Amino acid sequence: MTHLVYLIAGWGITFVACGVYAMSVMRRSRRVAARVPVDRRRWMTAKDADQLGES
């Protein structure tokens, strides 16, 4: 296969970068979730948006 080094670099960087980013998001979310009561860890509803947001 020609250009093998370029192929490994291109595909490798892409997969590693996406993986690292996904892991960091999950890690951050675990840390933040610890500060939110369990019953409020649902995903945002219109009602929540009203409470959180602007007057």
Added chain:
Amino acid sequence: MSESPTSSKTSRLLGVAVALGAIALVLLAFIAVEPDVRINAETGQEIGQFDAVRLLFVHVPAALIAYLAFTVTTVGSAVVLWKRSVWWDVVAGASAEIGALCAALTLITGSIWGRPIWNTWWEWGDVRLLTTLVLFMLSLGYLAVRRLEGTATERARRSAIVGLLLFLNVVIVNRSVEWWASQTLHQKSTIADATIEGNTLFTLFFAMVVGVGAYVWMMIHRFRLAWLERMSDRFGTDDLLAARRAEADDHARIASAVGGTSPEGESS
């Protein structure tokens, strides 16, 4: 690994599908696709991209998602300014972060592809290259604005204006570099090229589907993280509010205990 608090049934299902899609994509890209080799009709030499063509299956989806993500950011910013929507503020921010990552990957994979094919890491004469680079730098600016001090409302308004300008800026930059760069090396012809085989075309299409799936999956998690952050802020505020009210009650109790006069001692 314990379950992420940003997971749900939908996101897990999508995640598994994207992971399987990625594996299938690797197999398709490295096995099903033939290297791009053509014979020059006049000289009889072998020309083409050879195996480097396989880089396009990460480069093209990354570029597609980058532009898709920033479009979402711009739309979200407009809705924030128009309807003061919190939901769209979170979406715009999440999308810009993923967009910046994909723009960076577009530039990196493009550069890696350009080295063997164009014989240069970077080409100043190319409009899409320059536009994407400036877009990447603009998105870093947008993300910096999102990290500025201030309340959630202040941040939402400020970043919405920058987010709205993001799209406008990209259009202006694209126009200007299009005039500026006298020639373009870019693969305008590649996709339309008749020599692209069925397999290559299918794999490219499949890569875009996997890419969009990955974008949606990442958006779900990133959105939920931002939402958790806001919830955490809010519950923090509730605690502070309770503490603040207790402070007022204490003060009232002391005041009534000393006979209705306020405690001057606390004033200074």
Added chain:
Amino acid sequence: MDSVVSLRQAIVLLGGFPALAGADLDVRSGEAVLLQGPNGAGKTTILRLCAGLARLESGTAEVLGVDLATDRVAVRPHVAYAGHRSMLYDELTVAENIDFWGAASAVNDDERWAAADRLAVDERLHDVEVRRLSAGQRRRVSLAVAAARRPSLWLLDEPHAGLDQAGRDVVDQLIADATDAGASVLIASHELDRVRRSAGRTVTVAGGRVLEAVARG
């Protein structure tokens, strides 16, 4: 009489901190009210809320008939807010500041300088840059700028701080003139004895709430 300020369960967040945690307050027109309370009680935030500068998080707030939840801007031209900061351009002279702020709020020349005279801004200071003034001199200039606009509501944050005896008398006179003219005055101060003489009513603020209203005894 008309209600000039009406706060109900007003909550204001400053960087996530509840500076006001559900404050109720009423001020009628022509009334001078003293806000007292410890540091960090929320007095300044009440004034800033009434001036249309702080954002109401929840509750209701109506000032001069304007609903602050929906329109903070409309109330601003009709109030005068004088806080710890001079609100003047340091690099401009006294006269240039008075002219700029007067012109910005559409106050004519005569009124600008009449107000300056009333607050005894020394004429010799007119061509001095504000950064060279003492704190007391600055306070007089910024009060003169505010007075020239003939506000319907005065919001004074520690108006006596940093002033000499003559300056304090000028402030007292300003408050008296304002109420005589039918304007309302809200004063946050620690100098209770001094302000109680001018104020009709004293209100205690603590923990971001208004505790009780003490009638003039």
Added chain:
Amino acid sequence: MVEARPRVGGAAQAVLVAKKDLRIEARSRVAINQVVPFALLVLVLFGFALDADTAALRNFAPGLFWLAVLLAAVLAVHRSVSVESGDGVGDALLLAGLRPDAVFVGKTLALGGQLLALAVVLLGGIVVLYGASIEDAGLLVITLIAAVIGIASTGTVYGALLAGQQARETVLPMLLLPVLSPVLIAATRAWGDAMGTVATDGWAWLALLAGFAAIYSLVGAMSYGTLLEAAHV
């Protein structure tokens, strides 16, 4: 209860704000004493970097000129913002009841005026130091004005966005310079034509500059009120 107050017209308010900014500059001389010398220094450093190659310097004179202007403009924008971050002045501006779009126009005019003066000095600089020659003065002057309006309006918008921020000094260049990259490209090309260093249609580039200036002036006037209210003071 709130009765209407006589209002000053928007144009008069803009002039008022512009005159105020220029008066402060006349007194503090930040632009004259710091920004202009900095820009001239950049021109000299370009000379060192390009090995004092006269032909190269003459060829690149338009680009180096506009790069120096952009770098100096970042400093000028900082100054324009810090004028309003004085002792409670931000509050006072909101309370005075000035129209936000008028404040935007006023500050843009004052900043643009200073940049124009700076550009004239720098033009002298590239003529003397790089041996640049002017072949089409009309194109040169009109390009200068359009570019300066574009830079000043963009700078005023992004400056207001960062008012009261501690991170302003680092974030402003990062935000402003990519946004201004089309101005750099177009103004360099148009001046290249006006100075006879590049065979291109300078007037077409001028059209792009004018479009940029128009868009940013419009966006700035429309969004300035929101930016002032969202400023973290």
